[in-house]
Amino acid sequence: MENKKLLELKGISKYFSRGEIEEIKALDNVYLDVYPEDYITVIGSNGAGKTTLLNIIAGVFPPEPGGKIIINGKDITRLSEYRRAYYVGRVYQDPRVGTAAKMTIEENMAMALLRGQKRSLGFASNSHRRELFRNALEPLGLNLENRLNALVGTLSGGQRQALALVMATLSKPSLLLLDEHVATLDPNTAQIVLDLTEMVVKNDKITTIMITHNMEMAIRHGSRLIMMHKGGILVDLNREQKANLTVSDLIEAFKRASGDEFDDDSVLLRSD
Amino acid sequence: MDVLSSILSFSIYEGLVFGFAATGVYITFRVLGFPDLSVDGSFTLGAAVSAVLIIAGINPFVATLAAIAAGISAGLVTSLLNTKLRIPALLAGILVMVGLWSVNLRIMSGANISLLREATIFTKASEYLGIGTGTHFSILVAGILALIVFFALNWFLRTEIGLALRATGDNEQMVRGFGVNTDMTLILGVSLANGLVALSGSVVAQGQGFADIGMGIGMIVMGLASVIIGETLFQPKGVARLLIAVIAGAFVYRLVIVVALRLGMAPGDLKLVTAVLVIMALAVPFIRKKMRSEWIPPATRW
Ligand SMILES: Nc1ncnc2c1ncn2[C@@H]1O[C@H](COP(=O)(O)OP(=O)(O)OP(=O)(O)O)[C@@H](O)[C@H]1O
Ligand SMILES: [Mg+2]
Numbered sequence: 001m002e003n004k005k006l007l008e009l010k011g012i013s014k015y016f017s018r019g020e021i022e023e024i025k026a027l028d029n030v031y032l033d034v035y036p037e038d039y040i041t042v043i044g045s046n047g048a049g050k051t052t053l054l055n056i057i058a059g060v061f062p063p064e065p066g067g068k069i070i071i072n073g074k075d076i077t078r079l080s081e082y083r084r085a086y087y088v089g090r091v092y093q094d095p096r097v098g099t100a101a102k103m104t105i106e107e108n109m110a111m112a113l114l115r116g117q118k119r120s121l122g123f124a125s126n127s128h129r130r131e132l133f134r135n136a137l138e139p140l141g142l143n144l145e146n147r148l149n150a151l152v153g154t155l156s157g158g159q160r161q162a163l164a165l166v167m168a169t170l171s172k173p174s175l176l177l178l179d180e181h182v183a184t185l186d187p188n189t190a191q192i193v194l195d196l197t198e199m200v201v202k203n204d205k206i207t208t209i210m211i212t213h214n215m216e217m218a219i220r221h222g223s224r225l226i227m228m229h230k231g232g233i234l235v236d237l238n239r240e241q242k243a244n245l246t247v248s249d250l251i252e253a254f255k256r257a258s259g260d261e262f263d264d265d266s267v268l269l270r271s272d
Numbered sequence: 273m274d275v276l277s278s279i280l281s282f283s284i285y286e287g288l289v290f291g292f293a294a295t296g297v298y299i300t301f302r303v304l305g306f307p308d309l310s311v312d313g314s315f316t317l318g319a320a321v322s323a324v325l326i327i328a329g330i331n332p333f334v335a336t337l338a339a340i341a342a343g344i345s346a347g348l349v350t351s352l353l354n355t356k357l358r359i360p361a362l363l364a365g366i367l368v369m370v371g372l373w374s375v376n377l378r379i380m381s382g383a384n385i386s387l388l389r390e391a392t393i394f395t396k397a398s399e400y401l402g403i404g405t406g407t408h409f410s411i412l413v414a415g416i417l418a419l420i421v422f423f424a425l426n427w428f429l430r431t432e433i434g435l436a437l438r439a440t441g442d443n444e445q446m447v448r449g450f451g452v453n454t455d456m457t458l459i460l461g462v463s464l465a466n467g468l469v470a471l472s473g474s475v476v477a478q479g480q481g482f483a484d485i486g487m488g489i490g491m492i493v494m495g496l497a498s499v500i501i502g503e504t505l506f507q508p509k510g511v512a513r514l515l516i517a518v519i520a521g522a523f524v525y526r527l528v529i530v531v532a533l534r535l536g537m538a539p540g541d542l543k544l545v546t547a548v549l550v551i552m553a554l555a556v557p558f559i560r561k562k563m564r565s566e567w568i569p570p571a572t573r574w
Contacts, residue, residue: 007485082451082452082453082454083451085448088449088451096443097446098449100439100443103438103439109452111436111447112450113445114432119431119432119452121431122431123432124431124432124434124435125430254319269427
């Protein structure tokens with residue numbers, strides 16, 4: 001079935017320290033088509049360009065000239081980050097980045113509710129919205145729905161990250177970008193946040209790109225798996241190819257595609 | 273007794289009129305996390321603009337509005353330097369402050385303007401209301417202005433745009449991620465704050481009967497002192513209480529200054545009094561936390 005593309009990356013490159021001896025090709029002529037309801041897990045060594053890829057999609061910085069970013073058929077290559085917020089929800093590795101510490105849960109949620117919409121001189125919160133916030137927080141099972149007036153800075157890292165995820169998906173984005181969003185959490189909380197991710201992605205049918213360093217996690221979750229290396233996409237596996245995949249298959253695929261000797265120290269892919 | 277009540281009422285008056293400037297400083301430093309040092313200049317700007325217009329026969333209320341507009345423009349310049357030219361906030365504020373010194377001299381065509389026997393918002397209000405002037409009447413006028421400012425800010429900071437403005441000072445990256453142009457919220461906030469500072473300068477000049485090129489000197493410290501005292505004494509939570517705490521902080525600060533003067537301290541010593549007062553206000557929460565063995569984050573260094 002030929003599906004309409006949700007996101008197209010065409011010839012995307014990104015160089016840092018341009019013109020210096022240590023020029024870094026963070027992304028090197030990347031092409032990627034993302035289809036509606038894709039749930040892509042991305043793995044790759046440190047410095048492979050995974051975060052840079054998400055930054056380019058979110059519009060934190062533009063790609064090198066010649067590259068094109070198209071969402072829903074619209075060319076957004078030159079659109080600034082805040083204008084892209086309408087399409088993109090994002091959760092970062094550090095819970096502090098996705099939430100505002102000195103504001104209450106309610107105020108954070110009120111910011112999130114209007115993602116990408118015009119803001120007015122009406123009150124940011126009212127009883128109707130509070131009800132909506134409570135309903136969105138309740139499935140977390142963290143009792144945050146009863147602590148709307150708590151300052152977010154007083155929450156634990158896991159609670160904050162769960163809140164960040166709810167905020168990123170509160171007003172349903174076309175595309176959800178997750179950058180190792182459970183990496184800093186303890187195994188229990190990581191599982192809660194992962195389950196929640198699974199739930200919102202499935203229920204709201206949100207197209208998702210999730211970076212992880214954990215190969216097992218990359219295999220277990222999602223409907224498509226991408227492996228990045230040195231600024232390029234090495235391996236791109238669809239649902240069928242991914243179904244019976246094992247970690248050693250993945251390492252094998254990496255070796256074949258890169259020609260590099262797989263070295264746990266330098267590549268830092270964990271299988272735990 | 274008479275001395276006491278006169279000290280008190282004078283401090284209330286000063287707390288209210290300088291409270292506008294303190295509120296402006298609160299918005300830049302605390303809400304936006306934008307250390308705007310142009311305040312000394314925009315305070316005098318407000319005084320200069322309204323004084324010149326009043327001398328030219330313009331209605332003092334209109335002159336006061338013009339002063340606010342001038343302050344907003346000054347804030348606009350500072351915030352544009354920061355957001356568009358990417359000049360660090362501290363430097364942008366200092367540059368605007370320095371530049372405003374010359375601008376203010378030009379506006380006043382000299383170092384000062386006397387408003388004696390000129391109409392001011394105080395004399396006009398007394399005409400309209402048919403009440404005689406005096407300290408208590410000045411408190412009434414300043415109080416009404418303060419109430420207007422308080423209700424306007426208490427409303428605005430809780431609107432969708434106001435919330436985005438507050439969030440910008442807390443986590444700019446997050447706010448941009450939610451689709452807010454944080455350059456715009458910064459420009460809006462810094463302009464608004466400088467409008468308030470200029471309002472303060474305008475009202476102070478009309479109250480004291482003159483505008484002077486040096487009257488803004490130390491205003492940033494005064495504003496910060498008020499904010500810090502207010503926060504330490506009242507430990508406010510929520511927008512409304514914070515705003516009240518800042519004005520109350522300005523009152524306490526002016527009270528200390530007035531008392532120090534009455535006790536026979538030379539005006540030149542007041543800067544030291546201010547410094548000691550701020551250090552004390554900062555030390556109290558520190559000691560309080562120390563005694564509870566709470567973790568205290570290292571000081572910021574901007
Ligand atoms: N803002 C930046 N300025 C300069 N260099 C950068 C910047 N962002 C990324 N890089 C460089 O680009 C390369 C790719 O970085 P990126 O953060 O995309 O890697 P990653 O795949 O996310 O790695 P990790 O798994 O460690 O998070 C790295 O060499 C990095 O040093
Ligand atoms: Mg990364």
